[in-house]
């Protein structure tokens with residue numbers, strides 16, 4: 360796998376983020392229309408200001424018409440009010456539409472992630488999935504906050520000013536246009552250098568952060584080897600490079616902005632010189648020349664703005680494509696369009712009908728398995744490593760769908776059940792119990808959030824782990840991921856057993872832990888498990904054959920098929936695969952305990 364942190368396997372690199380974004384924005388067309396109109400209105404009003412000045416100078420001052428001055432003054436005030444009102448309105452609207460959009464995008468991503476199968480999270484790197492929700496969304500946020508308004512306003516201003524200038528005097532416009540090529544070239548050069556410079560600033564900042572983080576987490580080693588001085592020197596040089604990178608951006612800006620200033624001065628000079636000569640020849644008015652000087656700013660500012668937001672818009676486009684690429688990944692186990700109606704709990708009869716499955720459909724891991732498990736039956740799966748036991752368990756809990764055949768519970772094809780109905784009835788207890796940040800109580804309640812404390816305590820008493828929990832510093836309120844009170848592997852298993860017990864599903868699938876616990880904890884875990892499984896349909900993947908001794912039925916899996924089945928004693932008596940496995944295991948146990 361490549362180290363490229365920007366692309367996820369399974370992600371559609373051709374994903375069209377723009378189409379996706381338009382699709383999401385379409386229902387908000389009214390707000391967008393109002394916002395666009397507001398932008399047009401205040402941009403138009405800004406563009407009209409020099410025209411009013413022109414009118415005041417030509418009609419009011421040159422022609423000595425006082426009434427024209429009053430009209431011009433009033434118009435100007437009116438324009439300023441319009442600009443204020445609609446600029447405020449459009450800033451607010453654009454940002455609100457943007458935040459609405461981002462909120463929905465985050466919800467979509469999160470919902471999408473939650474719907475993805477375990478297989479997906481096995482394949483993908485969690486950091487990248489989080490990046491889609493954080494840094495990519497932040498990039499889009501930047502554009503929505505600052506960029507979008509600027510792009511629309513600058514484009515409108517640029518186009519509007521150009522048209523007005525051409526209409527006012529195309530000759531003077533052409534003369535002024537000589538400053539455009541150097542401005543555009545200078546801006547293009549600036550953009551290339553500044554993009555490079557800001558890219559290196561970002562890298563240098565990352566270096567500083569990485570070094571700091573590494574030094575803090577490795578501080579004990581640093582101090583143990585008295586390497587503080589060396590560490591300081593390394594940090595010094597990294598920090599120095601960060602400084603250089605930043606100064607470089609300043610240097611580039613320091614060269615560019617005075618050039619713009621100078622070109623703008625040149626433009627005014629051109630206008631005054633050519634315009635002034637034309638005024639003398641009566642070709643244009645003083646008001647027109649003045650308006651030209653003002654409009655020059657309306658050409659300069661948008662060009663600079665647009666070049667600034669160009670990169671921003673580009674990275675936001677890339678981020679959008681990536682996000683919609685992830686959103687385009689199809690869930691491996693889709694929700695049924697019309698889920699079967701399930702009332703209350705199922706009885707827990709499991710049936711596999713000629714099931715064939717391969718992670719890669721071309722290479723089956725399980726082949727033609729047909730199997731029925733009665734409600735309440737306690738089934739144990741045994742077999743060599745890589746035989747397909749865990750895969751079988753994943754099919755029964757619908758973490759995958761079979762390539763061929765069907766898996767049923769109480770006659771319902773698993774594919775026809777809504778995920779919530781399936782999970783309420785079939786629970787997988789994973790080998791190493793996973794606990795969320797929070798208290799033990801919260802972790803147990805995870806299985807059935809509406810339960811109360813009495814139910815939690817009752818569950819733990821039934822399982823025989825109440826005393827253990829009460830022996831912890833804060834009892835049920837003990838924080839599980841708090842440094843000092845981190846639980847041992849066995850204790851975590853006990854909590855996750857209690858979680859499953861409280862959820863109380865009719866079917867339990869259990870992958871027995873391979874990591875060994877100390878005998879006392881092991882005894883406690885086994886006792887809790889026995890009580891958990893009582894009265895339920897259960898399928899336990901056993902790594903210790905002692906687990907198989909108490910099963911109603913043992914299934915021996917080898918190379919993707921069930922090669923033997925029956926009760927422990929029957930299988931031993933048959934003298935086949937299982938009895939050989941058992942002899943091997945007991946011999947191993949004697950060696951282990953010797």
Ligand SMILES: Nc1ncnc2c1ncn2[C@@H]1O[C@H](COP(=O)(O)OP(=O)(O)OP(=O)(O)O)[C@@H](O)[C@H]1O
Pocket residue numbers: 481718719724742743744745746747748749750751
């Ligand atoms: N996510 C996966 N992608 C591709 N192949 C897989 C995946 N998980 C398991 N396999 C393959 O499927 C086969 C069966 O694996 P499975 O995990 O079901 O074996 P198992 O019987 O549970 O073994 P163990 O006793 O070691 O847990 C193996 O050949 C394994 O390499």
Ligand SMILES: [Mg+2]
Pocket residue numbers: 748749750
């Ligand atoms: Mg396994």
